[in-house]
Amino acid sequence: MHTQGIGFWLAQRRLKNPGKTAVVFGDVELTYRQMADAADHVAAALWHRGIRRGDAVAYIGENSPQFLQVMFAVAQLGAVFVPVNTRLAGPEMEHVLVDSGARALVLDPEFLDRAMAGVQTGRIAHVIVTGEGLPEHPGLARLVADAPVGHTIAEVGLDDPAAIIYTSGTTGRPKGAVLSHGNLTWVALNCIVDYDVVSTDVSLMISPLFHVASLGMGALPVVLKGATLVLEKGFEPGRALAQIQRHGVTMLSGVPTTYQMLADHPDWAATDLSTLQKLTCGGSAVPTRILNAYEERGLSFSQGYGMTETSPGATSLAPSMTREKQGSVGLPHFFTEVRITDEHGDVVPRGTVGEIEISGPNVFLGYHGQPEATAAAFTDDHWFRSGDLGYLDADGYLYIADRLKDMIISGGENIYPAEVESLISDIEGISGVAVVGVPDDRWGEVPWAVVTVKEGAEVDTEIVRSRLDGVLARYKLPKNVVVVEDLPRTASGKVRKADLRARFGEGR
Structure with missing residues (x-):
């Protein structure tokens, strides 16, 4: 085997299970042969545009067969796949594109405007949109159809970089975690x-x-x-x-x-x-x-x-x-x-x-x-x-x-928010909860509970404290309960507690 990377996975599935349904997307069903063939064509299109081993290729798009085809194509070339969170604002996308040093960007056309600052300030040489394309940017479908046959499949080891995936950014600027093929x-x-x-x-x-x-x-x-x-x-x-x-x-x-x-x-x-x-x-x-x-x-x-x-x-x-x-x-x-x-x-x-x-x-x-x-x-x-x-x-x-960063120290006592959250989450009417530390002149920090509630439910500080009183030490009881429409979350569903601390801690 010349490569140990994930880039050969679809080719192996094409050999072993060519007619098996690999992906269902809406009314479209693609077999492993079709997915592998498409990845080969994408790899050829990128290779003929100068993408080589070690180059970063970013992708901004929702779930689709093209997401996987591009990822496996990039892996074939020994290049590095950089999936970008579609929920990021323009400056956040710019950070990812510039920090990763992406040489090419494939994206759904609806994200083009948000990504342009990163394209203009980064090292990106090729911007390719999914579908048929736009007047100023080639479409992935057309490039794949027109790509000359053949490209070099890189010899990749398990320790070689396969992807750069940016952390959720719950504190500070997101860092790019380099994941290997292994x-x-x-x-x-x-x-x-x-x-x-x-x-x-x-x-x-x-x-x-x-x-x-x-x-x-x-x-x-x-x-x-x-x-x-x-x-x-x-x-x-x-x-x-x-x-x-x-x-x-x-x-x-x-x-x-x-x-x-x-x-x-x-x-x-x-x-x-x-x-x-x-x-x-x-x-x-x-x-x-x-x-x-x-x-x-x-x-x-x-x-x-x-x-x-x-x-x-x-x-x-x-x-x-x-x-x-x-x-x-x-x-x-x-x-x-x-x-x-x-x-x-x-x-x-x-x-x-x-x-x-x-x-x-x-x-x-x-x-x-x-x-x-x-x-x-x-x-x-x-x-x-x-x-x-x-x-x-x-x-x-x-x-x-x-x-460690979310631990609340109140009057010298450590409070672990997860412990408090697990109990609050079971209170009738509450649909979501995050406990954060808010500055306090006397105790240094005190816990606040920020909650979302089901339609028609009524939840306040006294209800929450009465339910937890006797179950938790009193210093762990939320000093205030704030009802919000939605909790800010990362793409993985984790609450962005830094946002809540900034929102409710200001001026206190």
Whole structure:
């Protein structure tokens, strides 16, 4: 084998399962032969425009077959794929395009205006729009049709860069996490082993592929096993329920919010969910009310923990342990290790809260162009420092205490917001919650709860405090409860707590 990279995956599937449906997108069904042929043509079009090994190729677009075709084409060339969050504002897109040093940009035409500042200030030599194109920019479909046959497939090793995926940016400017071909291969294998992905699976992708969880733990394991992807351009709960029934979906992944929206939809009770076998949930712990709603339909979750830097999976909790180990994010993935250390870097006993550190072939290479940040992210023995607090129970199951940066110190006492949030989330009428520290003259910081509520519900500070009083220490009780229409979230569904701290902490 001349290449060990992910670029040969579609070619292997074309050889082994040429007629198998690889992708369903609306009314279009594409076989593995068609997907592999399309990726070859895209690679040829890029190669004849000078894209070579190590060049970065950015992509801005919603879920579509073209997203995957471009990604696998870029991998064939030994180039580096840079998926860009479509929800970013223009200056944020500019940062990603300039910071990554992208030499080419493929994008859906509706994002062109937002991306132009990055095109003009960066190193981008080629701007290609999906579809037939625009007068000033060639279309991917036409370039593929006109591309001369043949291109050089790079010899790629597992340690070579495959993608730069930018962190959610919950603090500071997003950093580009460099993921290798090996990182993406091993995270896919972890999913195949721990989630029992099989070739007959049909996976509905309701989360955006530009997010590392959807890509690394959603699409790639399915392709590696030769199963089928049903791609949704965006998430709409009624349509997602219809797709589950129409295509006999067996796998679904999301965050608690998406699962709640599905269960709250009027079509929930009438939708045939009998084919669903594997539900995976990340981003935060699944609230009890969501567990109950799905268990009433005979469904349970695999929950997990990870981050962009671990491609992203680090741990998983099997559905059989959902109740017995409720609140846990599970055991380390099969090819991954987790340990807990104190402030001196020493491993702590089971049950002791400390920093979560992760090791394994799914751990990233480093931050693009930031050697100091990369060095700071690893211990001397090369374990990744997650920046998260947690502990392992007697059986080795991981529990998250909180982000180091999100921990609230009030009057010298440490408050872990996740603990408070998990209890508030189960209060009737509350649909979303984030607990953040707000400056206080007396205590330094005090916790505030920022919540969203269901239509018609009434929630205030006294209701929340009365429910938690006696359950939590009084210093952990929110000093104020603010009701908002929506919580600001990253593409992965995580609440942007820095935004909330900035909004409610100003002037206090």
